[in-house]
Structures are given as C-alpha cells and as structure tokens.
Amino acid sequence: MFTAILDGIFNGLSVGSVLLLAALGLAIVFGLMGVINMAHGELMMLGAYTTFLVQNAFKLLGEPWTNFYIFFAVIMAFIVAALMGLVLERGVIRYLYGRPLETLLATWGVSLILQQFVRSVNWVMIAGLIVFCLLYFGGLWAVKKRPDFERIRHWAITVLLTLSAAIAWAVGSVLSQTYKLAVTKPWFGAQNVDVTAPKWLLGGLPIGNYQLPYTRMFIMVLTVLCVLAIYWFLNKTPWGLRIRSVTQNRNMSACLGIPTQKVDALTFALGSGLAGIAGCAVSLLGSVGPNTGQNYIVNTFMVVVVGGVGKLVGTIVGAMAIGITDYIIGTGILANLFTSIQPLADFFTFFATTSMAKVMVFLLIVIFLQFRPAGLFPQKGRTVDA
Amino acid sequence: MAVDIAVERTRIDGSKRRSLMVEAGIVLAVALFLILIVPLLLSDFRLNLMGRFLALAIVALGIDLIWGFTGLLSLGHGVFFTLGGYALAMHLKLQIPPTASSQLPEFMSLYGVTELPWFWQPFYSFPFTALAVLFLPGILAGLLGYVIFRNRIRGVYFSILTQAATIIFFNFFNGQQKLFNGTNGLTDFRTLFGLEVNAPGTKYGFYVVTILTLVVAYALCRWLTSGRFGRLLMAIRDDESRVRFTGYDPTGFKVLVFAISGALAGIAGALFTLQTGIISPNSMNIAFSIEMVIWVAIGGRATLIGAILGALVVNFAKSLLSERFPDIWLFFQGGLFLLVVMFLPDGIIGWLRQNGKNWFRQITGSRQIATYPSLEEDPEVEYERKNIGD
Numbered sequence: 001m002f003t004a005i006l007d008g009i010f011n012g013l014s015v016g017s018v019l020l021l022a023a024l025g026l027a028i029v030f031g032l033m034g035v036i037n038m039a040h041g042e043l044m045m046l047g048a049y050t051t052f053l054v055q056n057a058f059k060l061l062g063e064p065w066t067n068f069y070i071f072f073a074v075i076m077a078f079i080v081a082a083l084m085g086l087v088l089e090r091g092v093i094r095y096l097y098g099r100p101l102e103t104l105l106a107t108w109g110v111s112l113i114l115q116q117f118v119r120s121v122n123w124v125m126i127a128g129l130i131v132f133c134l135l136y137f138g139g140l141w142a143v144k145k146r147p148d149f150e151r152i153r154h155w156a157i158t159v160l161l162t163l164s165a166a167i168a169w170a171v172g173s174v175l176s177q178t179y180k181l182a183v184t185k186p187w188f189g190a191q192n193v194d195v196t197a198p199k200w201l202l203g204g205l206p207i208g209n210y211q212l213p214y215t216r217m218f219i220m221v222l223t224v225l226c227v228l229a230i231y232w233f234l235n236k237t238p239w240g241l242r243i244r245s246v247t248q249n250r251n252m253s254a255c256l257g258i259p260t261q262k263v264d265a266l267t268f269a270l271g272s273g274l275a276g277i278a279g280c281a282v283s284l285l286g287s288v289g290p291n292t293g294q295n296y297i298v299n300t301f302m303v304v305v306v307g308g309v310g311k312l313v314g315t316i317v318g319a320m321a322i323g324i325t326d327y328i329i330g331t332g333i334l335a336n337l338f339t340s341i342q343p344l345a346d347f348f349t350f351f352a353t354t355s356m357a358k359v360m361v362f363l364l365i366v367i368f369l370q371f372r373p374a375g376l377f378p379q380k381g382r383t384v385d386a
Numbered sequence: 387m388a389v390d391i392a393v394e395r396t397r398i399d400g401s402k403r404r405s406l407m408v409e410a411g412i413v414l415a416v417a418l419f420l421i422l423i424v425p426l427l428l429s430d431f432r433l434n435l436m437g438r439f440l441a442l443a444i445v446a447l448g449i450d451l452i453w454g455f456t457g458l459l460s461l462g463h464g465v466f467f468t469l470g471g472y473a474l475a476m477h478l479k480l481q482i483p484p485t486a487s488s489q490l491p492e493f494m495s496l497y498g499v500t501e502l503p504w505f506w507q508p509f510y511s512f513p514f515t516a517l518a519v520l521f522l523p524g525i526l527a528g529l530l531g532y533v534i535f536r537n538r539i540r541g542v543y544f545s546i547l548t549q550a551a552t553i554i555f556f557n558f559f560n561g562q563q564k565l566f567n568g569t570n571g572l573t574d575f576r577t578l579f580g581l582e583v584n585a586p587g588t589k590y591g592f593y594v595v596t597i598l599t600l601v602v603a604y605a606l607c608r609w610l611t612s613g614r615f616g617r618l619l620m621a622i623r624d625d626e627s628r629v630r631f632t633g634y635d636p637t638g639f640k641v642l643v644f645a646i647s648g649a650l651a652g653i654a655g656a657l658f659t660l661q662t663g664i665i666s667p668n669s670m671n672i673a674f675s676i677e678m679v680i681w682v683a684i685g686g687r688a689t690l691i692g693a694i695l696g697a698l699v700v701n702f703a704k705s706l707l708s709e710r711f712p713d714i715w716l717f718f719q720g721g722l723f724l725l726v727v728m729f730l731p732d733g734i735i736g737w738l739r740q741n742g743k744n745w746f747r748q749i750t751g752s753r754q755i756a757t758y759p760s761l762e763e764d765p766e767v768e769y770e771r772k773n774i775g776d
Binding site: 030034036092095096100101102103104105106108109110111112113115116117119120294298301302304305353355356358359362365366369370373 | 457459533534536537538539541542543545546547549550551553554557558560561672673676679680683713716717719720721722723724726727728731
C-alpha cells in the first residue's frame with residue numbers, strides 16, 4: 001500500500017520532470033512575449049535528432065568516448081535548438097508581436113516544415129539551402145548598399161528570391177544527377193531512430209520490489225540543473241533582470257532603455273535551447289521520430305496553463321502536479337485504494353489506462369481553471385488587456 | 387422632415403433589399419451550376435472529392451463565425467466534426483438486414499460484445515440521429531464554451547484548451563474498441579433509408595444534399611453576421627472589454643456562437659462521412675483541426691465567401707499536390723501558414739476587396755482619381771450626412 005503510493009509519486013515525479021523540462025522554455029517565452037510556440041515540440045525533436053547524430057559521431061571515436069557522448073549531446077542539442085529558435089524569432093515571430101493567434105498559426109506552419117524537413121533532409125537539400133541562403137542574403141546585402149534601396153526594394157527582393165531559388169534548384173538537380181543515391185538518400189527517413197543510453201545509464205536503482213531506471217534519474221538531475229541554471233540566470237544576471245522587467249512591463253522597460261528586441265531574441269533562443277535539452281532527455285526514453293514533438297506539446301501547454309506565467313515556481317508545480325496525477329490515475333493505483341467502495345473503484349478502473357488518464361487530467365484541469373482561471377501563479381498587477 | 391427621413395429609410399431598405407436579392411440570385415446560380423453542370427465536367431472520382439470539400443466548406447463557415455467574426459481561435463473543431471460523423475455512422479451501422487446472423491454491428495462481435503450498448507439504441511431512429519448530428523456537437527461546444535468563457539479565459543488560452551480537448555476526445559475514441567471500434571473507426575456502410583450507399587444515384591444524391599446544406603448554412607451565417615448580432619460579434623473581437631463596459635455580457639454570445647459553429651461542424655462531419663464512407667478518430671487529430679483554420683485564413687477572415695473558397699482551393703491543391711509529390715505537401719502547407727499570416731493577413735477575398743480594384747485599374751490602364759469612393763457610394767453615409775451631418 002505504502003510502497004504503491006511511493007512508487008506512484010516517484011514515477012510521477014519522473015514523468016513530471018520530462019514535462020517540466022519541456023515546458024520550462026515554453027513558459028518563459030509565453031510569459032515574456034505572450035507567444036505560444038507551436039513549434040516547441042519540433043525544437044525538442046531537433047534536440048533529439050542532434051543527440052542521435054552526436055551519438056553516432058562519438059561511436060566513430062571509439063571506446064572511452066562513447067560513454068560520455070551524452071554530456072556533449074546535451075550541449076549540442078541546446079545550441080542547435082537555440083540557433084533554430086533564433087532564426088525563427090528573427091525571421092518570423094518578430095513581425096507578429098501583438099498578434100498571438102497569428103503567431104500560433106505561423107509557428108504551426110514552421111512545425112510542419114520542420115517535421116517534413118527531418119523526414120526528407122539529404123545532402124542535396126542541404127546544398128540547395130546553403131546556396132540559396134548565400135545568394136539571397138548576399139545579394140540583399142549588396143543591394144542594400146545602394147542609396148535608392150528603399151525605392152527598388154520590392155523589385156530587388158522579387159528578383160533575388162526567384163533567381164537564388166532557381167539557381168539553388170539547379171545546383172540541387174545537377175548534384176542529384178551526378179552523384180545519384182549517395183546524395184539523394186534521406187539522412188533519417190520517415191522511420192524512427194534509436195538513441196541508446198551510455199552503459200553507465202543502463203539498469204536501475206532498486207527500491208523495494210521496484211527498479212528506478214538510471215535514465216529517469218539522469219533526467220531528473222538534468223531537470224533540476226536546468227531549473228537552477230534558469231533561476232540563477234533570471235535572478236542574478238543583468239540580462240535576466242532585463243528579461244524579468246520586460247515580462248512585467250514592456251513599454252516601461254523600453255522607455256528606460258532596455259533593448260526589448262534583443263531581449264526578445266535572447267529569450268526565444270533560450271527557450272528553444274531548453275526545448276533542445278528536453279529533446280535530448282526524451283531521446284533516452286524511447287525511439288525518436290519526426291512526430292516525437294507532437295506527443296509532448298499538448299501536455300506542455302497544459303503545464304503552462306495550470307502553472308500561470310507569473311513565476312517559475314508555477315511551471316514547476318504545474319508540471320509535477322500533472323505528471324503525478326497522470327501516473328497515479330493511469331496505473332490504477334487509485335482503483336486499488338478504493339476496492340472497498342465498489343462504485344468508486346469501478347470509476348477509477350475505467351480511467352486506469354494511459355489514454356483515459358489523460359481524459360481525467362483534462363477534466364481536472366478544466367475544473368481547476370474554474371477556480372483559478374489564470375493558473376496557479378498569475379501575473380501580478382494591472383495586466384494589459386490584449 | 388420626419389417624412390423625409392422615412393422616405394430615406396425606405397430608400398436605404400430598398401437598396402439593401404436589392405443587393406440582397408442579387409446575392410441570393412448569385413448563390414442560387416452557383417448552387418444550380420454545382421448541381422447540374424459540374425457533374426458533367428468532372429469524373430466520378432473528382433465529383434466525390436468536390437462533394438467532400440463542399441462538406442468541409444461548411445466547417446469552414448463555422449470556423450469563420452467563431453474566428454473571423456468573434457476572434458476566438460478554436461483548434462478543436464475536429465472534435466465536433468467527428469462527433470457529427472460518428473452520430474450518423476452509428477445510424478448507418480445499425481442498418482442491419484433482418485436476415486443477418488447477428489443483429490450487432492460486426493466489429494462488436496469481434497470484441498465479444500453480446501448486447502448493444504444503451505447509447506447505441508436511440509440511433510435506430512433517423513430523426514433522432516439527425517437531431518444528434520446537430521445537437522450533440524452543438525451542446526458539447528456550448529458546454530465547453532461555457533466553462534471556458536465564464537471565467538473570461540480567452541485568446542491563446544482558449545486555443546490551447548480546445549486543442550487539448552481534441553487530444554482528449556481522440557484518446558477516448560481511440561481507446562474504446564468495444565464501443566466505437568477504436569482506431570479503425572466505423573466504416574463499411576451499406577444502406578440508408580433502404581438505398582444502397584455506394585450506388586451512383588445515391589452518391590449524387592449525397593452531393594446534392596451537401597450543396598443544399600451548404601446554401602442553408604451560408605444563409606444562416608449571412609443572417610447571423612449581418613444584423614445586430616453580427617456587429618456585436620465583431621465588437622467582441624475588436625475590444626471585448628469595451629463591449630462589457632457598454633452593458634453587454636459577452637459570455638452568452640460567445641457560448642452561443644461557439645455552439646452554432648460546433649453544430650455546423652457536426653453537420654459537415656456527417657455529410658463528409660456519407661461521402662468518404664468512413665469515420666475514424668483520425669479526423670480528430672490536432673493537424674486536421676488547425677488545417678481547417680488555414681482554409682479560412684487563406685480565403686479571408688470575416689468573409690463568408692472566403693471561407694468556402696478557401697476550403698475548396700486548399701483541399702483541391704492538397705489532393706492534386708499530394709497525388710503527384712507526396713513529400714512536398716507538408717512543406718507547401720507549412721509555407722501556406724507562414725505566407726498567409728505574414729503577407730496576406732486578410733486572405734484572398736480581403737486582398738481583392740482592398741487592392742483588387744486598384745490592381746485591376748492599373749492593368750487596364752484606366753486611372754481614376756477618387757478619394758473615398760466607398761464613402762461616396764454608401765447610402766447609409768449619405769443618409770447620415772444629409773440628416774445629421776450639418
């Protein structure tokens with residue numbers, strides 16, 4: 001009885017820590033800019049694929065290195081996802097501030113593109129992309145120097161866009177004609193890829209008659225480290241101070257000379273990087289596919305809704321609460337508790353599957369929102385009515 | 387003076403009525419064209435696709451009501467769509483010939499169900515099914531809307547919650563093999579009213595019914611959005627707080643419009659199921675619900691024609707592109723989302739309304755210098771200028 005509850009809490013915490021890791025970046029970005037990033041799941045997926053690549057690279061290096069690839073992978077996942085986030089912010093989201101619903105749609109579009117990109121990425125595509133970027137942005141940079149740039153802007157962009165796209169396309173087809181399958185074969189393809197945890201993460205810590213896998217513990221430690229790092233960054237560094245002040249009042253911060261655009265870009269990159277780390281963690285739990293991100297986004301959104309955007313604590317509590325409730329209902333522990341009361345036991349048995357537990361958790365969240373519509377820790381003060 | 391105003395009023399009413407008549411005429415002509423001419427032009431396969439997409443256009447109308455006019459982005463219309471589909475599919479599954487060995491839908495005996503579950507019973511009757519198609523999604527939407535809007539939860543939160551609801555229902559239907567055949571959904575329909583579902587004549591009948599329903603749905607939305615109710619919806623979209631300060635309670639209106647839009651999705655789902663011959667939890671996945679939003683966005687928000695047009699254009703593009711290059715479709719769709727949000731926020735119709743005239747003039751070379759043509763021609767503005775202006 002007691003061990004069952006302990007088991008539930010421990011497992012719930014480990015489910016919750018994955019959720020927390022995934023939701024952390026989302027919550028920070030949402031709190032700061034009011035933007036829900038639907039591509040957050042795909043940034044996680046990018047992190048997971050980066051882990052896969054790093055793992056394969058370290059396999060080439062040989063024995064002592066393979067054991068420690070995971071540390072390098074965490075860092076690489078952070079960097080790759082953060083760079084992607086930065087591109088996303090500078091290229092798309094920057095133009096959509098103040099229009100949260102449109103941002104939602106645009107980031108969904110980005111997530112579709114990223115999913116398909118991972119499925120069909122190959123050398124030809126990479127080469128084409130590089131050629132396109134070089135030509136287009138190089139050309140734009142050259143044209144921008146002309147004094148009459150504003151006047152010819154429209155034409156310049158249209159011509160450059162079509163020209164560089166056409167050249168990139170041509171380069172791509174020439175490459176695929178000459179090298180055939182070597183360059184047209186997709187890197188990952190549509191099927192899932194597997195990341196194997198290093199040897200020292202296999203196995204688990206026995207607790208009673210149950211084993212706690214080391215990978216889960218690794219993820220929990222990783223989560224704690226991330227939360228501490230974010231806490232330190234937000235509260236003890238000058239940029240953290242700027243982020244917090246923009247979160248509280250954007251206009252006032254801008255008036256006081258805080259570069260809000262830089263803050264936005266930085267925060268978005270940071271949030272995306274955290275998604276990358278989450279992806280790295282997720283890759284240890286199961287195989288990784290183009291749809292990996294989709295499985296997590298809705299739950300992470302729920303964490304943000306429950307936690308509110310005012311404080312970091314809200315996200316932590318929200319993630320843990322959802323994780324534990326989900327696990328306890330899903331495994332039927334509650335049904336076992338109430339065996340003496342038949343209707344209650346039947347009720348909980350009905351919900352004692354993974355998918356039905358989600359139904360129950362959603363109902364509970366909706367009920368919870370009846371009492372705390374803005375989440376556990378809402379933004380204090382006079383909020384702007386958007 | 388009073389007589390003058392009365393005369394003016396009737397003049398305005400007259401001109402409004404005339405433009406309404408013109409619109410009704412155009413709608414009727416298009417409907418007749420779709421019913422009579424299009425079947426001659428398209429192959430059976432494409433005609434069936436056309437019918438499906440027209441059914442999807444009905445959902446698009448619902449989304450336009452809730453998003454384009456009221457400003458609430460629902461990512462959960464797949465749920466209502468699928469519920470409508472399931473309601474009709476349950477009726478179709480119960481059309482078992484009395485000679486059959488088992489009087490249960492065949493999947494049930496596979497899972498060892500011996501007795502029809504209680505909530506399947508009423509679906510023997512068609513009137514009940516028809517009501518269920520309409521009211522099941524409608525009431526569900528109303529309930530969901532009530533618990534969300536009551537607390538002034540809105541904006542992105544509303545979108546996230548509706549999206550979560552989609553996942554929840556997806557899980558629920560996926561998990562219930564014994565009740566709804568789980569992932570496989572309900573399919574393999576035979577008869578409706580004793581008619582073969584797959585006979586060409588019946589299929590054409592479904593096509594015609596879809597068009598008629600679309601016309602009725604269009605008329606309903608037009609009526610809802612043209613009067614005071616429509617103005618209120620747009621006011622909620624533009625500034626909800628101000629609506630509240632002027633003494634209205636937006637909650638009721640939002641719940642109502644969400645329910646109507648859910649019911650429209652339900653009908654669309656039923657018609658879609660009739661023409662595809664299958665309904666499964668797959669149509670409740672997140673992607674499909676968001677896709678519905680993009681149809682409206684492409685066509686033009688807050689323009690009913692735009693919603694219909696968008697649904698047709700995007701879906702035909704999808705079927706053509708994914709037949710030829712299956713890989714490209716997702717890139718294309720993603721690009722469509724970005725494009726429409728960043729460069730074409732008013733959609734095709736909105737863009738035409740704003741720039742179409744000038745563009746046309748530029749091409750034809752006829753330049754007109756007119757400052758505010760729309761104001762000059764608007765009878766209401768003219769009327770106000772005459773009576774109130776000075």
